[in-house]
Amino acid sequence: MDPLEDVLALLETRSHLSTSLLAGGEWAVRFAAPSGVKFNAVRRGHCLLEVDGVDEPVALSEGDCYLLTRPRGFTLRSGPGVVPVDAGPVFAAAEGGVARVGGGEDVFLMGGRFSFGLRAQELLLDALPPVILVPAATRQAETVRWALTTIDQEILHRRMGSTLVAENLAVVMLVHILRLHLALEPRTVSGWLAGLADPVVAAALACMHEEPARPWTVAELARSGAVSRSTLAARFKSTVGQGPLEYLTAWRLELASKQLREGTSTVASIARHVGYGSESALSTAFKRVMGVSPRDYRAQAGNRPAQPHRGHPEHKPRALDSQFT
Missing domain, CATH: 1.10.10.60 (Homeodomain-like)
Structure with missing residues (x-):
């Protein structure tokens, strides 16, 4: 195993796909701080991402993907000046794995989150910046786009074992995003991750x-x-x-x-x-x-409840997380 494989395996990295978001017109949604590492991809349209503690908003276009590596609240919006609504009721009303906000279908985002075992903060997350953006125009992002498209198809067609396939593809996508970020922005990481560059x-x-x-x-x-x-x-x-x-x-x-x-x-x-x-x-x-x-x-x-592993009899493919976060 190489260091990245070792650490991700040690941390028992798992992915959890979430409800997608379809939006149009003027809209804004405010999300509570996510648990684990949040990821989203813009499959259609464009919007702005605002993260607590990050000075400038991040402009997102079709094909872009991002990771949020800190438990911070964030807002997705069509543009400045729109008062955000709380994400809770929006996603509670989701149908068919899709939540809707605003008037229209200009923007479509899919995503989920990565959860880890103990020590993730010290071993991995503290070494990363709060937001990692993978622009669609980046040549090296082709593999990330392929993984996202395949995940999208698995969710859409619901073939046998689709949830398990999609979740494992999301972990593959995480590895590619970390590789890409190390190649493009090595100065924004620290610790052993910086050493890999x-x-x-x-x-x-x-x-x-x-x-x-x-x-x-x-x-x-x-x-x-x-x-x-x-x-x-x-x-x-x-x-x-x-x-x-x-x-x-x-x-x-x-x-x-x-x-x-x-x-x-x-x-x-x-x-x-x-x-x-x-x-x-x-x-x-x-x-x-x-x-x-x-x-x-x-x-x-020994006082902590045991965590089921992939392949363990207790582990079964899960439905989508009901919340975007």
């Missing part, structure tokens, strides 16, 4: 994610990017915000945390699996970073 740092990250239990040295990681030890250390610190071995320790503890939450392996077994020579070595590092011992962390995690 630097080929030298990315090579070191790939090594650590491929073999997290290996006793890596900075010199070995530097050879993966064909640079000196000092060059890697400086570039890694500059882009990721911490040294290579600090990052490796943090990633090992993320892997250990997941196993403690979800598995039944002994702490000693988990320690060996993530690269620590003994249970005491893992316990020392874990308590220093996480604030509690592995055993206490597992006991605390």
Whole structure:
């Protein structure tokens, strides 16, 4: 797995498709802060997106797609000066998976949201800007448009397994949006995501994610990017915000945390699996970073309800979220 795959898998990334919005004339709809990461695509027409805490509105045209990575309220509108209505009643009156506002059918938006497991804020969302826009005119956005069109067809025709297909396509779309954003706007991301935009740092990250239990040295990681030890250390610190071995320790503890939450392996077994020579070595590092011992962390995690996974007997394809958010 590469770092992006690793993190999205660790966070149990899931998509949830929502009711679409059909609008016309002069209109504006105000939405409460969404849970998870909100995405929408303009399938027809154009409108404005206003997000709390973002100074300028974002002009959206047909084919554009955006992500909202923070739990902030937002407004979609035909133009300035229209008093917005609350989204709740609008979407409560939706029929056939489509809510309507205004007079006409000039604008059509489809979308949903991505939900994650624990640690999403620290591992992924804090590294992203509040709004990510994928303009339709961007050549690299072709795959995103293909995914959106296919999702649209799955929802429209309701073939067997359509919800599951559409939701998995939405996760594929998320990966492509993150790739595209890294390629076009690398300066707007931070942490390990910023490191993926630097080929030298990315090579070191790939090594650590491929073999997290290996006793890596900075010199070995530097050879993966064909640079000196000092060059890697400086570039890694500059882009990721911490040294290579600090990052490796943090990633090992993320892997250990997941196993403690979800598995039944002994702490000693988990320690060996993530690269620590003994249970005491893992316990020392874990308590220093996480604030509690592995055993206490597992006991605390045991109080949380288990989350069903894809493929688990409890998981069944869901209907569309009743709300746009």
